[in-house]
Amino acid sequence: MAEPAIAAATSAEPLWGRAVEAWRWGRHNLDDPVGPLLAEHVLLSYASVLIGLALAVPLGVLCVRFRAFYAPVLGSVNALYAVPSLALFFLLLPYTAFSPWTAIIPLALYTLAILVPNVVDGLDQVPHHVRQAAVAMGFGPLRRLLRVELPVAVPVIIAGLRVASVATISMVSVASLVGLGGLGGIILTYGFARDFAAPVVVGIALSVALAFATDGLLVLAQRALTPWARDRGPARRRGRAARRRAADTTAARAGEGAAA
Amino acid sequence: MITFEGVSKQYPDGTVAVDNLDLTVPTGHTTVLVGSSGSGKTTALRMINRMVEPTAGRVAIDGSDVRGQDPPVLRRSIGYVIQQAGLFPHRTVADNIATVPQLLGWPKKRARERSRELMELVGLEPGHASRYPHQLSGGQQQRVGVARALAADPPVLLMDEPFSAVDPVVRGGLQDELLRLQAELRKTVVFVTHDIDEAVKLGDSIAVLRPGGRLAQLDSPERLLAEPVDEFVEAFVGYDRGVRRLSFFPARQLPLRSDVIVTAGETAAGARAVARRTGEPWLLVVDTGHRPMGWVSTETLAAAADDHDVAKLELVGYGHIFTVSTDSLRAALDAAVLSPAGRAVGVADDGTALGAVAQTELGSAIWAIGSDDEHSTAADGHG
Amino acid sequence: MSLLADVASWFAQPEQWSGPGGIPVRFAEHLYYSLLALLAAAVIAIPVGLLTGHTGRGGFAAISLANFARALPTIGVLTLVVLGMGLGLVPVLVALVALAVPPVLVNTYEGVRGVDPQLTDAARGMGMRGREVLWSLEIPMAMPLILLGLRTAAIQVVSTATIAAYVGIGGLGRFIVDGQSQQIIEQILGGALLVVLLALAVTTLFALLRRRVIAPGLRARSAASPAN
Known part of the structure; x- marks a missing residue:
């Protein structure tokens, strides 16, 4: 690849040289743009996913209780998912200006397309006899939901959270086009604007690392929240494969877009 | 191979x-x-x-x-x-x-x-x-x-x-x-x-x-x-x-008694004579087409009027039957065990009664197989 | 309400419908980039997904790669390629392909892996060779998931292709970007609406494709048992 713009900065081994250069730049600028922007990235993405979850759970519960809602709700969140993030950021600017909400509101809305179907699928997985047993033991509707149904749905919901968090963390950077993108800021302001590859590499690497770390945290959270799913030998392995498949297809379905 | x-x-x-x-x-x-x-x-x-x-x-x-x-x-x-x-x-x-x-x-x-x-x-x-x-x-x-x-x-x-x-x-x-x-x-x-x-x-x-x-x-x-x-x-x-x-083992090797059969239309007196002659406590009543109708006991016969038609007496169901030409000893034994009279009814392929076999006779037939085994001559081929 | 009227009147302006900056040209550009990216992603991801799924080898590596690609920030990829090769079509395509490969790859792989081992056993037991098992059993069985992956990728590509405007090669993103710089809200809305419409068209197209490409035996079955 001919890369005249950064040829000067790279040695005979362009890839390795670029990595070293990025490492140096990152270390040197840790305190000024890198650290704070990474923190902003964490704030924006985590807030978006958490708000998305806070909206998706009641929406999902509603859809399970009243099936008629599910089709229109799914249609709406899928239509939202197809709106370019750039447009949503721009459209919110007049109202929320350069506050974090400009990024958080659209990103939270996007997560709904992944999380709502997962919440519904998760609740649907509660076996009928479990629900019946809970009723028989005298659980009221709310306690049944909190104590029985949601815990059973946790693995599927977390599978959705994993997909949503990775997607959100990689998407936050787009908000840098309105001056709010966390690590995207490093990429655009320090990389693109100055024609300098090192900050771009640092931005990408940190964003990917954050995504993987978050994914790891969610896996740990699932293990902590569903101790009964641990140590079940082959059954557990099969269950996991099935869940992964469910999560993937659900995530895939999330992208079904406007109609549905 | x-x-x-x-x-x-x-x-x-x-x-x-x-x-x-x-x-x-x-x-x-x-x-x-x-x-x-x-x-x-x-x-x-x-x-x-x-x-x-x-x-x-x-x-x-x-x-x-x-x-x-x-x-x-x-x-x-x-x-x-x-x-x-x-x-x-x-x-x-x-x-x-x-x-x-x-x-x-x-x-x-x-x-x-x-x-x-x-x-x-x-x-x-x-x-x-x-x-x-x-x-x-x-x-x-x-x-x-x-x-x-x-x-x-x-x-x-x-x-x-x-x-x-x-x-x-x-x-x-x-x-x-x-x-x-x-x-x-x-x-x-x-x-x-x-x-x-x-x-x-x-x-x-x-x-x-x-x-x-x-x-x-x-x-x-x-x-x-x-x-x-x-x-x-x-x-x-x-x-x-x-x-x-x-x-x-085929059921056809069983000794069937056809002399215990009485046909509808026979009188109670006639049936009593058959029972006396055979020494059997149960008689098999068949219709005029020779299909089994049910068992009649000697007690029932004894209580009946002389000219009463046996087919109109109180009959006990004949239960399971076995087809003599195709069924096995197991089917015959099964029929005998399930029969209220303790006897299995053997029928021909067309469903007409050929005779009956009591559990005791079945027992002898089964015992005979056991002794055959001593000489390793079990029947070959089936199905 | 007035915003809606503004958008409607923006669409009604005759100048939006002609010239190199008009809706038809922008729409065509957008469609072209999206199709190109989707095609490239399919050409890369489907064979890899089929092969890893069929042989069972390299599946972990392929899925890990897909997860990595999923975590890549699109803006970062775009910028990096722009810095290397300058503005133009290639950076946009690279960024969009990186976006589209994961869903297609993962779904193709899972589609093939998900075929009941009893069926592949029966196929081999009747004397099918590896490629016969792939073509006459695994691909038709995986088709619903492959299509799902392609559709997911297509929607994401269509929505993200708006960034093409940032590297100066047009597309529907121009309306959004120009609308922002000129502070014409209805133009941003109009551009966004056009993208959503395109996504809707993609969804419809895939629904039709599904009817044509998926074996009726599978369609009826999934309709009978949606949980499956």
């Missing part, structure tokens, strides 16, 4: 699935491999079409080592039926059956004709040809599975627990169907099951495998039931093997 010569299969982790197996499967016969899980029966079966390769020994079909042939080519010449049929859900019934003909490059028209032929052979309505597997019942799916295996008319048929996933009633029907097909087609069938009753019903010979993949006994079903070689086989075939073994 399929031969196993010192065949073993050891997996890399050390598990031995089949251990030094010597076995001959005669051409045109059904050989059942039976054993509990872990006995290597499926592994042995899958060595024939090279779905599993042995780590030692040799598997040969008609003398030629199966390893001399390219596996796909070999497999196209061997029918293969598995549990739950393994039908392709995206293909119609007709296309499923035509799978191997298509692989062999048959012209479309010929493959389609063959499908139709086979559907008829296995008892599927022609209207099912364009259906998809999920639209069929479990039993029908299994029929399609058998038809698919027979499509290219292979001389050898491998069946791996093909009927284990359907309910007992349907399973019985499928087994009867297979017996009928086999009588007609005379394939070399290797059938794997864990169900000893199925093995006894279908097998010309049965190979019992013990855990660890060693052959415990290879015998005809009746020999297996009569003389299990050791406690393992005895436990496996079950402790009621004595009664089950009766199914290999």
Whole structure:
């Protein structure tokens, strides 16, 4: 690849040289743009996913209780998912200006397309006899939901959270086009604007690392929240494969877009 | 003829699935491999079409080592039926059956004709040809599975627990169907099951495998039931093997008493005379067409007016009957045990009563079989 | 309400419908980039997914790669390629392909892996060779998931292709970007609406494709048991 713009900065081994250069730049600028922007990235993405979850759970519960809602709700969140993030950021600017909400509101809305179907699928997985047993033991509707149904749905919901968090963390950077993108800021302001590859590499690497770390945290959270799913030998392995498949297809379905 | 010569299969982790197996499967016969899980029966079966390769020994079909042939080519010449049929859900019934003909490059028209032929052979309505597997019942799916295996008319048929996933009633029907097909087609069938009753019903010979993949006994079903070689086989075939073994002996050898039959229209006085003459406590009343109506007891006769028609007296149901020409001793015993009179009614093929046999006479007949065994002359062939 | 009227009147302006900056040209550009990216992603991801799924080898590596690609920030990829090769079509395509490969790859792989081992066993037992198993069993069985993956990718690509405007090669993103710089809200809304409409068209197209490409036996089955 001919890369005249950064040829000067790279040695005979362009890839390795670029990595070293990025490492140096990152270390040197840790305190000024890198650290704070990474923190902003964490704030924006985590807030978006958490708000998305806070909206998706009641929406999902509603859809399970009243099936008629599910089709229109799914249609709406899928239509939202197809709106370019750039447009949503721009459209919110007049109202929320350069506050974090400009990024958080659209990103939270996007997560709904992944999380709502997962919440519904998760609740649907509660076996009928479990629900019946809970009723028989005298659980009221709310306690049944909190104590029985949601815990059973946790693995599927977390599978959705994993997909949503990775997607959100990689998407936050787009908000840098309105001056709010966390690590995207490093990429655009320090990389693109100055024609300098090192900050771009640092931005990408940190964003990917954050995504993987978050994914790891969610896996740990699932293990902590569903101790009964641990140590079940082959059954557990099969269950996991099935869940992964469910999560993937659900995530895939999330992208079904406007109609549905 | 399929031969196993010192065949073993050891997996890399050390598990031995089949251990030094010597076995001959005669051409045109059904050989059942039976054993509990872990006995290597499926592994042995899958060595024939090279779905599993042995780590030692040799598997040969008609003398030629199966390893001399390219596996796909070999497999196209061997029918293969598995549990739950393994039908392709995206293909119609007709296309499923035509799978191997298509692989062999048959012209479309010929493959389609063959499908139709086979559907008829296995008892599927022609209207099912364009259906998809999920639209069929479990039993029908299994029929399609058998038809698919027979499509290219292979001389050898491998069946791996093909009927284990359907309910007992349907399973019985499928087994009867297979017996009928086999009588007609005379394939070399290797059938794997864990169900000893199925093995006894279908097998010309049965190979019992013990855990660890060693052959415990290879015998005809009746020999297996009569003389299990050791406690393992005895436990496996079950402790009621004595009664089950009766199914290999024809009921026609039983001494039937026809003198206990009275026909409708006979008077109570006449029947009383018959009872006195025969010394029997029960008489079998038949209608004018000689079909059984029921039993009448001597007590009932004693209480009846002299000119009373026996057919109008209080009769006890005749219960189960057995067909003398085709049923086994087991069916006769069953009928006798279930009869309120303690006697089994034997009928001819047209349903007319031939006579009755009491449990005591059945006992003598069964005892006679036991003494025959001393000289190893058990009846051969069945089904 | 007035915003809606503004958007409607923006669409009604005749100048939006002609010239190199008009809706038809922008729409065509957008469609072209999206199709190109989707095609490239399919050409890369489908064979890899089929092969890893069929052989069972390299599946972990392929899925890990897909997860990595999923975590890549699109803006970062775009910028990096722009810095290397300058503005133009290639950076946009690279970024969009990186976006589209994961869903197609993962779904293709899972589709093939998900085929009941009993069926592949039956297929091999009847004498099918590896490629016959792939073509006459695994691909038709995986088709619903492959299509799902392609559709997911297509929606994401269509929505994200708006960034093409940032590297100066047009597309519907121009309306959004120009609308922002000129502070014409209805133009941003109009551009966004056009993208959503395109996504809707994609969804419809895939629904039709599904009817044509997926074997009726599978369609009826999934309709009978949606949980499956």
